[in-house]
Structure formats: C-alpha cells, structure tokens
Amino acid sequence: MTFAGWPLAELFAVFGVASAAITGLYLLRMRRREVVVPFSALWNEVMRESESRKLWRRLRRVFSWLVQLAILLLICVALGDPRPSVWIREPTTLAIVVDASASMSAWSGHDHSRLDVALERARAELAALGPADAALVVIAGSEVHVPVPLTREPWMAAPRLVGIESTPGEADFAAALELAHATLADQPGGRILVVTDGALDAPSRVALDRCMSEGPHCELVLAQGPTDNVAVTAFAARRYPRDPEHAEAIAQIHNFGDEVAFVMLVVRSADVTLARRPISIAPGTSQREIVPNIESAHARLEATIEAPSENDVARLGPAIDDTAYAVVPPLRPLDIVLISDGTDLFLEAALLTLDDHVRLTGIHPDDVSAHPSLADADLVIVDVGDRPLPRPLPDVDMVIFDPARQDSAASPVAVGRMLRRPFLTEQARAHPVLEYVVFKDVNLARASSFVLEPGDVPLVSSLGEAVVVLRERRHRTLLFGFDPRQSDLPLRVAFPLLIANTVAYFERVRPGFVAVVPVGEDRELALAELGLASATDASYVEIELPPYAERVGTVQRITVERGRMRIRPTRLGIHRVRARGGTADGAQAELAVNQVGVQASELRASIDETRASVAEAPSAAPVQQGPIWTLLLLSATLLLAAEWLGYHRRSTV
Amino acid sequence: MAVRTKLLGRASASGTWPGADTLFDESFLRRLELLQVVARRLFRGRHRAERKSRKIGSGLEFADHREYSPGDDIRSLDWNVLIRLGQPLVRLFEEDEDLPIRVVLDVSDSMGTRAGAKLRYAFQVGAALAYVGLANLDRVGLTVASRHVHSTLLAVRGKGRIFRVFEFLSDAPRGGATDLRGLCSRVAAESSQPGVTIVLSDFYDLRAFEGLNTLRVRKHDVVAIQVLDPVEADPRKSALRGDVTLVDCEGGTRRDVTLAPASLEAFAAAHDRFCSALESSCRASGIPFFRAVVDVPFDDLVLRMFRIGGVLQ
Numbered sequence: 001m002t003f004a005g006w007p008l009a010e011l012f013a014v015f016g017v018a019s020a021a022i023t024g025l026y027l028l029r030m031r032r033r034e035v036v037v038p039f040s041a042l043w044n045e046v047m048r049e050s051e052s053r054k055l056w057r058r059l060r061r062v063f064s065w066l067v068q069l070a071i072l073l074l075i076c077v078a079l080g081d082p083r084p085s086v087w088i089r090e091p092t093t094l095a096i097v098v099d100a101s102a103s104m105s106a107w108s109g110h111d112h113s114r115l116d117v118a119l120e121r122a123r124a125e126l127a128a129l130g131p132a133d134a135a136l137v138v139i140a141g142s143e144v145h146v147p148v149p150l151t152r153e154p155w156m157a158a159p160r161l162v163g164i165e166s167t168p169g170e171a172d173f174a175a176a177l178e179l180a181h182a183t184l185a186d187q188p189g190g191r192i193l194v195v196t197d198g199a200l201d202a203p204s205r206v207a208l209d210r211c212m213s214e215g216p217h218c219e220l221v222l223a224q225g226p227t228d229n230v231a232v233t234a235f236a237a238r239r240y241p242r243d244p245e246h247a248e249a250i251a252q253i254h255n256f257g258d259e260v261a262f263v264m265l266v267v268r269s270a271d272v273t274l275a276r277r278p279i280s281i282a283p284g285t286s287q288r289e290i291v292p293n294i295e296s297a298h299a300r301l302e303a304t305i306e307a308p309s310e311n312d313v314a315r316l317g318p319a320i321d322d323t324a325y326a327v328v329p330p331l332r333p334l335d336i337v338l339i340s341d342g343t344d345l346f347l348e349a350a351l352l353t354l355d356d357h358v359r360l361t362g363i364h365p366d367d368v369s370a371h372p373s374l375a376d377a378d379l380v381i382v383d384v385g386d387r388p389l390p391r392p393l394p395d396v397d398m399v400i401f402d403p404a405r406q407d408s409a410a411s412p413v414a415v416g417r418m419l420r421r422p423f424l425t426e427q428a429r430a431h432p433v434l435e436y437v438v439f440k441d442v443n444l445a446r447a448s449s450f451v452l453e454p455g456d457v458p459l460v461s462s463l464g465e466a467v468v469v470l471r472e473r474r475h476r477t478l479l480f481g482f483d484p485r486q487s488d489l490p491l492r493v494a495f496p497l498l499i500a501n502t503v504a505y506f507e508r509v510r511p512g513f514v515a516v517v518p519v520g521e522d523r524e525l526a527l528a529e530l531g532l533a534s535a536t537d538a539s540y541v542e543i544e545l546p547p548y549a550e551r552v553g554t555v556q557r558i559t560v561e562r563g564r565m566r567i568r569p570t571r572l573g574i575h576r577v578r579a580r581g582g583t584a585d586g587a588q589a590e591l592a593v594n595q596v597g598v599q600a601s602e603l604r605a606s607i608d609e610t611r612a613s614v615a616e617a618p619s620a621a622p623v624q625q626g627p628i629w630t631l632l633l634l635s636a637t638l639l640l641a642a643e644w645l646g647y648h649r650r651s652t653v
Numbered sequence: 654m655a656v657r658t659k660l661l662g663r664a665s666a667s668g669t670w671p672g673a674d675t676l677f678d679e680s681f682l683r684r685l686e687l688l689q690v691v692a693r694r695l696f697r698g699r700h701r702a703e704r705k706s707r708k709i710g711s712g713l714e715f716a717d718h719r720e721y722s723p724g725d726d727i728r729s730l731d732w733n734v735l736i737r738l739g740q741p742l743v744r745l746f747e748e749d750e751d752l753p754i755r756v757v758l759d760v761s762d763s764m765g766t767r768a769g770a771k772l773r774y775a776f777q778v779g780a781a782l783a784y785v786g787l788a789n790l791d792r793v794g795l796t797v798a799s800r801h802v803h804s805t806l807l808a809v810r811g812k813g814r815i816f817r818v819f820e821f822l823s824d825a826p827r828g829g830a831t832d833l834r835g836l837c838s839r840v841a842a843e844s845s846q847p848g849v850t851i852v853l854s855d856f857y858d859l860r861a862f863e864g865l866n867t868l869r870v871r872k873h874d875v876v877a878i879q880v881l882d883p884v885e886a887d888p889r890k891s892a893l894r895g896d897v898t899l900v901d902c903e904g905g906t907r908r909d910v911t912l913a914p915a916s917l918e919a920f921a922a923a924h925d926r927f928c929s930a931l932e933s934s935c936r937a938s939g940i941p942f943f944r945a946v947v948d949v950p951f952d953d954l955v956l957r958m959f960r961i962g963g964v965l966q
Contacts, residue, residue, distance in 0.1 A: 032896050032898040032909060033896075033897050033898065034897070034898045034900050035893065035897045035899055036766060036900050036901075036902045037766075037885075037899050037902065038764075038766045038855065038857050038885055038903075039763060039855075039857035039885075039901075039924075040899060040901035040906055040908065041857075042857075042920065042923055042924060042927060043908065044908065046916060046920045047899075047908065047910045047916060047920075057896070
C-alpha cells in the first residue's frame with residue numbers, strides 16, 4: 001500500500017489536532033441540557049429505567065466519541081490517497097487457458113478434481129488483477145469456448161467459471177492458444193497463463209511449445225495429482241461371419257498405474273448385464289477381453305470397469321474413461337452379381353448355399369453392358385468360360401476366373417505365361433480366403449500366371465508363379481488363373497469352402513461399418529459406412545446425442561453431400577443417426593463414440609514439468625475498484641449518518 | 654433560548670409571569686363586555702341573587718314538615734294536615750340567601766411554565782367569571798394561593814368592583830409548590846359561609862382530588878377547571894429528544910433521562926390517564942370538571958361552562 005496524497009507526517013499531525021478538538025468538543029457536549037417540567041412525578045413514573053440501561057447510556061456516549069474518532073481516521077487516510085501496489089504497476093492483459101480435457105477430471109488429491117484446482121487458480125489470477133488490467137479465460141476441451149471474454153473488470157468474472165466440466169477426449173490447445181494469441185495481439189502487457197495437468201497429446205504439446213517459445217509471455221502452471229488410472233481404451237463388437245445372429249465383443253483395458261490393478265469388467269446392453277469378468281492387469285499393460293456369443297438383438301453395448309471395493313475406486317482414475325460403447329454392425333446381405341453363361345453349376349450351387357448372406361443376381365455375359373445390378377453390386381464374380389471378358393469391367397470388387405483365356409490383355413492383372421498342368425506348390429495358408437482349403441493336389445488342365453505388382457498378394461503359386469492373386473486397389477480383385485471347369489476343384493469339398501471364404505472376405509472388408517468414432521476428432525463419414533447405404537441421397541442427417549451431462553436428447557443437424565457428412569462428436573456414448581430427405585428418409589443407424597485411445601487416459605504429464613512456473617497463486621488485490629479515498633470518504637459519511645441517526649437525532653430546544 | 658422558552662419555558666418567580674398591562678388589556682375588556690351580554694341573555698328571566706342556601710327559613714319554596722313546638726309561629730302550622738290527621742305540623746321553607754362565589758386560583762410554579770401561559774389563562778378565566786358574577790349582583794371573592802403564598806380578596810358586590818379584581822390579580826403574589834389540599838383546606842376554613850367555589854389549577858398534584866373533596870365536604874359547591882398546556886400534556890409536539898436533565902419547576906428535583914419518541918408517547922399516555930382519573934373522581938363526587946386548554950379562547954370556555962350548566966346557577 002502506497003500513499004499518493006498527503007505525506008504521513010502531515011496526516012499524523014492533522015489527526016492529532018482534530019482528535020484533540022473532537023475530544024474537547026465531546027467533553028463540552030457531555031453536559032446535559034436542562035429541561036424544566038411542571039410535573040416531575042409523572043415523568044418519574046414514565047422514565048423508570050434499569051441499571052443496565054443506565055450503563056448502556058453511558059457506554060453509548062463513549063462509543064459515539066470513538067465513532068467520531070474513527071470517522072476522522074477514515075478522512076485522514078482518504079487524504080493520504082492510499083493505493084495498492086497492484087494499481088501502480090503497468091497494465092497487463094492476461095489470457096488464461098484452462099485445460100478441460102478428460103484427464104483434468106482426475107482427482108487432484110485434495111478432494112477436488114484437477115479441473116477444479118485449475119479453475120481455482122484462474123479465479124485467483126483474476127482476483128489479483130488491478131483496475132487497469134484486462135483478462136479473458138479460454139477453456140480448452142475437445143471444443144474451445146470462452147466463458148470470460150476480454151474484460152476490463154476481471155474480478156467480476158469469477159462467477160462465470162462455475163459449472164465448467166471437463167470434456168471427453170483431448171484438449172484442443174492449438175485452437176485455444178491461437179485464440180489467446182489473437183486476442184492479445186493489440187493489448188498492452190500481454191501474458192498467457194496455461195493451466196494444465198501436462199497430460200497432452202502431440203498437437204497440444206507442439207502448440208504449447210510454440211506458445212512458450214514465441215511472444216507474448218507464456219507461462220505454464222501445472223494442476224496435477226495421482227496418476228493411477230485404469231481405462232477401457234477400446235471396445236468393439238462384430239457379428240460372427242458364419243453366425244450373424246450372434247456377435248462377440250472385444251474390450252481392451254489398460255492399467256496406467258504402477259501396481260497390478262484388479263477390476264471387474266461389466267458388459268451391458270441397456271439394463272441387461274451380459275458379462276461380468278474379474279480382470280487383473282499388470283502395471284503399464286493392456287489386456288483384451290472377448291465376450292463371445294452375444295445375441296445380436298443386443299445392438300448397443302456398454303463396457304464398464306468397476307472397482308472390486310470402495311477402497312479401490314480411486315485407482316480407477318477419472319470415471320470418464322471407465323466406460324466405452326459399441327454398436328453391433330447391422331446385418332445386410334451381400335449383393336453378388338454372377339456373370340456366367342450358366343455352364344458352371346458347381347459355382348452357382350456353392351453361391352446358393354450362402355443364401356442367408358448373399359443376394360445373388362445372374363447375368364449373361366451378353367447383357368453385362370446395360371445391366372443395372374452391376375452399379376449397386378457389392379461383389380461381381382466373372383466366370384465366362386471360353387467367352388471373352390466383358391468390356392469394360394465393372395468398377396466394383398470382383399472375382400474373375402481365368403481372365404486370360406481369350407485375351408490376356410483383357411486381364412486386370414498382367415498375365416505372365418500359360419502353364420500346362422501346373423503343380424500348385426505354394427499357398428498363403430493364413431489368408432482368410434484359403435482357410436481350410438488346400439490346393440497342393442488340385443489338378444488343373446491349364447493355368448495362367450500373373451505378373452505381380454507391389455501390393456499384390458499371391459495366394460496360390462506354381463513354383464513361384466502366382467496363379468491366384470489378390471489385388472487391393474480402390475477396389476479389391478481376386479483373380480484365379482484357371483477355369484474351374486478345367487480342373488477337379490469343383491468336385492472337391494474345398495470348392496464350396498473356397499467360395500464361402502471368398503464371399504466372407506469381401507463381406508468383411510467391404511467399406512462398411514464404422515464401429516467406433518473417437519470423440520473430439522473431425523471425421524468425414526459416408527452414410528454407407530454407418531449402415532445407411534440406401535440413404536446416400538439424403539440431404540441431411542439428424543444426430544441425436546446421448547444423454548450425456550445435462551443436455552439430454554439434444555439433436556444436431558448435419559448436411560450430407562453426395563452421401564458423406566463431416567462430424568466432430570463431443571460426447572461419449574451411442575449417437576442415433578437419422579437420414580432426412582432422399583429415398584430413404586427416416587432410415588436410422590447408430591454410432592458409438594468413445595475416448596480417443598490410450599493416450600487420452602494417460603494422467604502422467606507428457607511435457608517437461610520443469611518449464612512450469614512454481615509460483616503460488618497470487619493474493620487477491622485488496623480493492624479492485626478505485627480510487628480508495630472515495631470509498632473511505634463514503635464510509636466516513638455513512639458512519640457519520642448512522643451515528644447521527646442512531647444517537648444525535650433530536651431537535652435542540 | 655427563545656425557542657426553548659417558547660416550547661417549555663423555565664420556572665421562575667419573576668420575569669415570565671403575566672403582568673397587569675398585558676393581562677387585562679383593552680381587548681380583554683371588550684371580550685368581557687361581550688361575554689356579559691351573552692351571559693345576560695342566558696340568565697334572562699331569573700331572579701338575581703336567588704341562589705338557594707341550604708338553610709331552612711323564610712323562603713317561599715316548601716322544604717319539609719316538623720312537629721309543632723311551643724313558641725313556633727302559629728302561621729306556620731299546616732292547617733290541612735292538622736284537620737286531616739290531627740297532628741300539629743309546622744311547614745318549613747327553604748331560605749333564599751345570597752350565596753358568595755369564590756374563585757380560587759392556583760399560582761404555583763407549575764402554572765408559570767412556558768412563559769406563564771397557564772397562569773395567564775387562569776387569571777383571564779377567573780376574571781371573566783368574577784365579572785359575570787359581579788354583573789349578576791353576586792358577591793364575588795378571589796383567592797390566589799400555593800404552598801408558600803396565600804392571598805384573598807374579600808367578597809365584593811357590584812359590577813363596578815371589577816377593577817378591584819383586576820388589581821388584585823395583577824398584584825397577587827405567585828410561586829411556590831402546588832398544594833391543593835392545603836389550599837382548599839385553608840379556603841374552607843376562611844369561608845364563613847359555604848358558596849360556589851371555582852378552583853382553577855393545572856392540578857399537577859397527586860393529592861389534588863383530596864383538596865377538592867375537602868371543599869365539597871364543607872358544603873361548598875365546587876367547580877374544578879383544569880388548565881392545561883397542550884405541549885406539556887403531549888411533549889411529542891415539542892420535538893424534545895435526546896439526553897436531557899429534567900428539572901422539576903417546583904421541587905428542583907433533577908433526573909437524567911434519554912428522551913426517545915417512545916418515552917414521550919408514554920408520558921402523553923400517562924398524562925392523559927392522570928387527567929382522566931381526576932375527572933372521573935370529580936364527576937363521581939358530583940363536582941363539575943372542565944378541562945381548559947390554553948389554546949381555546951377564555952370566553953369560549955366560560956360560555957361553554959354556562960351552557961353545560963352547574964356554574965353560576
């Protein structure tokens with residue numbers, strides 16, 4: 001506190017003289033006025049008073065004298081024009097960036113979350129600012145928002161920092177710091193204060209490094225706590241390929257702590273508990289748990305880890321990553337078009353055995369050019385025998401038998417040479433297309449070898465020359481270099497297995513179902529990937545958000561262009577996507593949104609902690625609004641008025 | 654000081670008492686003349702000095718019978734009774750006697766507060782009543798008294814004696830404590846013949862009724878007129894507040910008090926209760942009681958007394 005007005009010596013002198021004068025006047029005032037009354041007996045009857053009241057009357061006179069001295073003191077201090085030191089320094093503009101990522105919801109070790117500690121620090125910083133200072137507060141969650149825009153009255157903004165919660169996923173520090181930089185660009189004394197626990201992802205670390213290395217002055221404050229955490233870092237479900245009425249779920253649980261963690265994994269669907277499994281996880285490791293044989297009717301799954309006892313709850317870390325969600329992929333038949341002249345009954349029979357999964361359409365080779373089924377087909381099988389390949393080939397996934405029989409140039413994969421009665425010597429046993437299928441003793445009359453390009457997968461070879469090739473480009477193409485009619489393969493049990501494996505492979509890898517979307521990430525999705533293949537002409541979708549936080553049932557509206565949309569989910573849980581407009585108006589699908597991954601649940605600092613400021617929170621400025629002398633004079637006036645009203649209010653007679 | 658004196662005044666034996674020059678000035682005399690005219694109209698048809706005494710004598714109005722005893726005037730025998738009952742009874746008549754009017758004025762210090770407004774008012778009312786009585790050919794006497802002073806004007810008759818009344822009142826001694834009991838006892842003792850006794854006082858004496866009752870017991874027709882100052886009766890009108898020392902104007906007793914609106918209200922209520930109790934006691938004893946506030950002109954009060962009756966009849 002500094003006195004900018006009268007010097008202290010003069011103030012003491014003024015106070016001394018004036019207090020002596022007040023005391024003298026009070027001694028004179030102690031003399032009571034005499035009032036003559038004609039009938040004192042009646043007054044005596046009315047004015048009986050107790051001894052305590054008499055004592056109070058005497059004390060009140062002393063109190064009144066003290067009040068007058070207090071008023072004098074206030075006036076003298078006002079003359080001195082006191083000013084806190086925070087008023088005298090150069091004005092500053094403070095941008096406080098508070099980390100509100102998922103890790104900030106972890107316990108700080110003092111009955112508060114890390115976010116609570118960070119917000120408390122932010123409030124302390126705001127309270128320490130003077131009347132010439134300005135401040136803004138940026139909350140960096142999965143989205144950036146500004147609860148306190150740039151204000152010249154920062155001490156008034158503290159109530160706006162109430163009710164802020166951490167968001168799932170990582171903090172978008174890049175956007176938050178960019179916003180802070182932009183705001184401070186034209187402000188005097190710019191200063192950025194980043195309050196975080198240090199558990200940042202790579203983009204945030206880069207943004208923070210840039211902030212601390214470039215102007216304006218950037219300061220880091222850590223709000224940390226215990227780092228024990230067990231999280232569900234992945235959760236997904238799939239239907240069994242051969243039993244689509246059942247599904248299995250896989251959950252990955254990671255122990256971030258330093259001791260073995262014992263948790264209970266619970267998989268639920270709505271209110272039905274599907275599985276409960278006790279799990280022990282070594283420190284720093286992940287463990288996968290598969291929950292098999294789930295009825296596909298349980299379309300929405302929720303995996304939660306629970307502590308075995310109340311004492312272990314703290315070791316689970318923040319609750320935000322203790323639950324993950326998954327959606328069982330919807331069942332949709334595979335549209336297969338068979339281009340055949342009808343002479344390969346073995347192939348047709350093998351395909352017809354898959355009728356639950358396959359919607360088979362047969363096309364004669366002569367009708368290929370104008371047939372509408374080809375455009376919507378998931379898989380086209382070309383088995384034209386001695387006829388030439390259709391030109392052009394449809395732009396979809398294809399299986400082609402003996403592509404070089406008539407014209408080797410027509411083959412989508414370059415053909416090497418013709419092999420007479422080749423021995424099939426090598427095959428990729430691990431490939432799903434060849435599961436339970438053995439080619440080594442299959443007899444072929446002839447076959448064509450293929451010239452492989454980088455990325456091509458030879459599935460079956462004859463002395464090093466690929467006879468069966470899988471090419472994965474924009475679409476996948478499986479080429480058999482022989483005609484089944486010219487082999488004994490259709491007579492073997494392996495043939496329907498090969499066909500079933502092939503269909504299952506294309507079904508599994510077709511651009512399909514997006515099981516899980518990480519929270520906070522900007523993703524472009526095709527409606528087909530959500531199981532809304534029929535709604536590609538929709539004009540927009542309505543996304544009903546999960547009942548997360550207090551905004552239950554909020555609906556977002558997102559525009560769809562050419563069957564694709566861009567979303568950035570900010571809540572965990574299962575989102576309901578409903579197509580609007582187009583031929584499939586009202587078609588509905590579900591989308592699970594989970595934590596970003598292992599890194600998002602890591603509570604340890606990933607930055608150099610030595611760069612953080614060790615300074616304690618500043619103490620609040622004694623008075624934010626000035627000048628103080630006006631307040632002192634106002635106080636003196638109020639005191640004087642109260643004293644007069646309470647004691648001196650009377651008319652002298 | 655002027656405001657203070659105006660509102661409450663200060664007890665003093667000199668300086669603030671009403672003087673002769675202002676007490677009975679020309680305007681007062683004019684109002685007195687007017688009062689006489691009005692009073693004459695009210696008394697028209699009555700015989701002058703026909704105030705009945707309680708003596709049985711030679712009057713015209715029958716009072717009672719008694720047995721005849723030797724020596725009685727035989728003309729007084731009630732012949733009708735004698736013939737009808739055979740008993741000699743003598744008829745008694747009320748004796749018409751000229752009764753005196755005595756105006757008793759309390760001149761204690763309590764009457765002199767607030768520049769002697771009450772005393773001035775009491776003097777004017779007393780003088781007016783005396784004038785009406787003299788004009789009515791009654792014998793009128795005056796007494797001014799307190800515990801320390803006592804002065805009497807012997808009964809006089811005739812309208813022309815009014816100036817003796819004025820002179821007496823102007824020169825009367827004043828001051829001292831209020832002692833209505835002693836005052837009334839002395840008035841009763843001095844009166845050779847009971848008559849109409851009008852007592853003008855503020856009655857700020859806890860034994861006031863005892864004094865009035867003493868006169869009543871001594872066969873006086875007592876009329877009590879309480880002279881009140883509205884500011885003294887209700888100090889809230891004086892805006893008196895704060896820490897003060899209350900000094901009794903008669904006894905000099907002092908009391909340090911803090912006057913708040915509540916205490917002033919309590920005093921006003923207590924004063925009202927005191928006056929009401931005195932009035933009730935008087936009325937219960939057949940003593941006419943009038944409350945005279947100094948704000949009301951004295952002639953209005955006198956006329957009101959005449960209209961209500963019980964005074965000067």
